[in-house]
Structure formats: structure tokens, C-alpha cells
Amino acid sequence: MNKMSRLSRTLLYLVLAIVLLSGSFPVGESAIGVNWGTISFHRLKPSTVVDLLKDNNIKRVKLFDADPGSLTALMGSGIEVMVGIPNEMLAALSSSTDASDLWVRQNVSRYVVKGGADIRYVAVGNEPFLTSYSGQFQSFVVPALLNLQQSLVKANLAGYVKLVVPCNADAYESSLPSQGAFRPELTQIMTQLVSFLNSNGSPFVVNIYPFLSLYGNSDFPQDYAFFEGSTHPVTDGSNVYYNAFDGNFDTLVAALNKLGYGQMPIIIGEVGWPTDGAIGANLTAARVFNQGLIKHVLSNKGTPLRPDAPPMDIYLFALLDEGAKSVLPGNFERHWGIFSFDGQAKYALNLGLGNKLLKNAKNVEYLPSRWCVADPSKDLTNVANHLRVACSAADCTTLNYGGSCNEIGAKGNISYAFNSYYQLQMQNAQSCDFDGLGMVTFLDPSVGDCRFPVGVNDHKSSLAFRSCHRWTTIWTSILGGGSAAAAPTFK
Numbered sequence: 001m002n003k004m005s006r007l008s009r010t011l012l013y014l015v016l017a018i019v020l021l022s023g024s025f026p027v028g029e030s031a032i033g034v035n036w037g038t039i040s041f042h043r044l045k046p047s048t049v050v051d052l053l054k055d056n057n058i059k060r061v062k063l064f065d066a067d068p069g070s071l072t073a074l075m076g077s078g079i080e081v082m083v084g085i086p087n088e089m090l091a092a093l094s095s096s097t098d099a100s101d102l103w104v105r106q107n108v109s110r111y112v113v114k115g116g117a118d119i120r121y122v123a124v125g126n127e128p129f130l131t132s133y134s135g136q137f138q139s140f141v142v143p144a145l146l147n148l149q150q151s152l153v154k155a156n157l158a159g160y161v162k163l164v165v166p167c168n169a170d171a172y173e174s175s176l177p178s179q180g181a182f183r184p185e186l187t188q189i190m191t192q193l194v195s196f197l198n199s200n201g202s203p204f205v206v207n208i209y210p211f212l213s214l215y216g217n218s219d220f221p222q223d224y225a226f227f228e229g230s231t232h233p234v235t236d237g238s239n240v241y242y243n244a245f246d247g248n249f250d251t252l253v254a255a256l257n258k259l260g261y262g263q264m265p266i267i268i269g270e271v272g273w274p275t276d277g278a279i280g281a282n283l284t285a286a287r288v289f290n291q292g293l294i295k296h297v298l299s300n301k302g303t304p305l306r307p308d309a310p311p312m313d314i315y316l317f318a319l320l321d322e323g324a325k326s327v328l329p330g331n332f333e334r335h336w337g338i339f340s341f342d343g344q345a346k347y348a349l350n351l352g353l354g355n356k357l358l359k360n361a362k363n364v365e366y367l368p369s370r371w372c373v374a375d376p377s378k379d380l381t382n383v384a385n386h387l388r389v390a391c392s393a394a395d396c397t398t399l400n401y402g403g404s405c406n407e408i409g410a411k412g413n414i415s416y417a418f419n420s421y422y423q424l425q426m427q428n429a430q431s432c433d434f435d436g437l438g439m440v441t442f443l444d445p446s447v448g449d450c451r452f453p454v455g456v457n458d459h460k461s462s463l464a465f466r467s468c469h470r471w472t473t474i475w476t477s478i479l480g481g482g483s484a485a486a487a488p489t490f491k
Helices: 003-021 046-055 068-074 087-095 097-109 138-154 184-199 210-216 244-258 283-298 384-393 410-424 474-480
Strands: 031-036 060-063 080-085 118-124 162-164 204-207 234-236 239-241 266-271 313-316 371-374 438-441
Touching: 031 046, 031 283, 046 068, 060 068, 060 313, 068 080, 080 087, 080 097, 087 097, 087 138, 097 138, 118 138, 138 162, 138 184, 162 184, 204 244, 210 244, 239 244, 244 266, 283 313, 371 410, 384 410, 410 438
Parallel strands: 031 060, 031 313, 060 080, 080 118, 118 162, 204 266, 266 313
Antiparallel strands: 234 239, 371 438
16 A cells, blocks of 8 residues: 555544544434344345435444445445444454454455445444353453454544444343343443443443333233333333333433443444234334334433433334344244345335335345245145255244234145245245145235245345254144244343
């Protein structure tokens, strides 16, 4: 690199840093962003997804990694980006500045150039303090932050790119919001974390999921999960909470206040409602929740402990369905998208970004319009083993209790399983054989809300990320119904 190019790069970083010198934390109205996950059997081209973001005026996107294809597509888009570091990388980054230097060079510096990707945040881990991890990543977080901060300083990016640690709401607890406190075993590390965030001008990032509160507790008041008012409000001294989001948010505010950082800016890293895979996970509920959330946040009313001061940013979870995610938390885990896997809007939603309705992805490259179904002339008595094969590989979560395809009958459910596998195999003719029980049809077998998908010509499908969870109850649901036991929740 010659002296002029070095000088140009340094000047660029200085200009970028000046943006943040007007104050430690940005102040203004909340911005609506989205989480772009890629654990899917059929991935849209990254350029198609970026066009989808732009068409919907979405200016902020959060990634769970630093995928080169996604970041390359985001270059020149003007969209602000949060890239992610998986929890499994924290140990290496905590023990070596060489590793953190390399990570920053490969995943940040190379993209933050003139006409590049506008990377604003690096998420160091994803919910690393989650109770179910039993402290597995806990000791790596702060050392990794310190090493990465040094690496950003070396790259002249520390004034522009901020390090954050997305936390699950289980990091804090209380029966009332005003009494919020971090879990006792996290007090020391949270004190270190928020001190680091404060010193470096970074916000606290938290993921809040009222759906999971409702899903995991049969006594949880349903209307308290939404924003339409509740017949079971929570009274906390002079403050009254009519929705779970505000109560959860203020519990975090109180926990931060106990550590001496009650004014720390907060970003909602994930929040949303699934559309399938469980009782209460449907299109209507998702639309009501997300629209209520957006209206509530953009009203700038804030919460009882932070009146007129809503979260800095809110990232909806999620942009797209991810059909290859683990279903260990629940079958709904593959159905959080406001768009289906192929970029088609699931329901009417006004993001408050200029468009009254969501705009669908354009130029999606679908496979031919054909489906695999059970041959109606064949005896399906011995189909169980074929269902095991199909649903161990493909996504059959809509067939389980509470799913959109749970009530279309045994033959319909068999056809859905066959088709899911057929589309996963890119419509390979042999994949619809099932020992002669399957047949290809050119008539769409979709029924009501149960959509039989057609795959897309995918972009490097994330098949390596497929759930290794083996279905032990799915064929029971397919052939006769019956609810599967609720799995533990990890969000």
C-alpha cells in the first residue's frame, strides 16, 4: 500500500470517527432494524436480500457472523451493520491478540473502506451468559473484548466501530421492574462489562422475547405479552406496566442503575414473534405483536423508568425464516421471519420507515412449480420409516401440534413431509420415490394456511448448520396427532 493510499485510509477513519465525537452516545428517535440469519436450507442470494432491505427502507441490519457474501453485498448500500462473533470463537480471541488482530483485519478493516460496508458494531458472542450454557463462555467475554478493542485501535477503527455483547434477558431477574438486578453469579462480570461499554461509548444490547414468557408459562397473562393494554397489569409503586416488554426493559434499567450505569443507552438486539410451530405462534399474533411494538417504540413515550427515552435501536427477529435452525427450543424456532425463506411478506406490517406495507423480494430464482406428494392410489401403511428420513433432513415443523399444517389430515401431512424433502434435494426425481409411495404433481397441494413450498436456486445453502436434532415425535404427529412435550427455551 503506497503512502497516499495509507493517508486516504487514515483520513477516512478519522472522518468516520468524528461522527461519534459529538457525544458518547447517539440521541434521537429509535431506529428499526432486522436480524438477518442464514441458517437455511435454501438461501436467497445476498444481493437479493440487500435489495429487499433497501426496498423496505431498512437502514440497520444485524448479522450473527461476518459472512463475506453478506458483507460484500452490503458494500455501498448505506445500511448500518452489526457483525457477530460466535460464542465458540471467544476462547481463541480472549487468549491471543494475534487472533483478534487477524479477525479484525479479515472481518472489519477489509470492508470499512470508501464505498464499503458501514460496520458500526461487532457483537462479541451471542447471549454468552445464557443460563443453559452453565458458564461455558463466561470467562472469555471480557478478555475477548479487551483484545478486540486493542485490535480496533491498531486499525484506527475504535472511534467508529463499537464492541457490544448481546445478552439474553435471563441475565437479570426480579419480581418487580424497580428491583431488577443481574444474577448474583454475574454481578462481577457485568460490572466489568458495563464499565467497558461505558468507557468505549458502547450501548448495552439485550434480547427480549415476550413470546417465550407466554410459551413457557401457562399462567402468563396472554394480553400482557402484547401492546393493546392488559387486564393483568403489574403495579410497581407508582408505576404501572401494561405490557411485558416495558416491564422487562425497566428491569434491565434498574439492574444497570444498581451498578451505577442507570443512564446507559440500550439497544434491543432481538425481539419478535414467530408465525408457526406452536400454539400462539401464528400470522395474526405476529402481526399484532410486531405492529404494536413498532408503534409503541416509535411513539417515543419510553417506559416508566425511562420516560420519553425509548431504546436506541430495535432489531426485529427476524428478517427471514431459517428452516435449518435447531428446534431444541421449540418448533417455532424456524418461523420468526417477517418474510418467508424466499423473501415474501407473511403479513401486512408497517415498519414506520416510509412504506405502509412490506415489499416482497424481487427476482427470486425459484425451482420449477412442482411438488412431491403421497400417491393416493398406494397403501401408506408402511410409510413411517420414510417420514423419519424426510423429516430428519428437511423441515417438518409446521406438522406438529400447533403448526399451520397440523390439521390437514394424515395423507396431507405425509405429502408435506415428502415435498419438504423433495425441495431440499433440489427436486431430484429420485428424492420423490419413497419406494413408490411418492409422485410428482404440477398442481399446488397447499391447503388454507398450510403452504407447500417450492424451493429456490439457493446461494450456498447453510446445510452444515442443519439441526442434528433427530425427530422422535414428528411421525406420531403426522400419522395421528398429539402434542409433543414442550422443549426448554434458550433465547
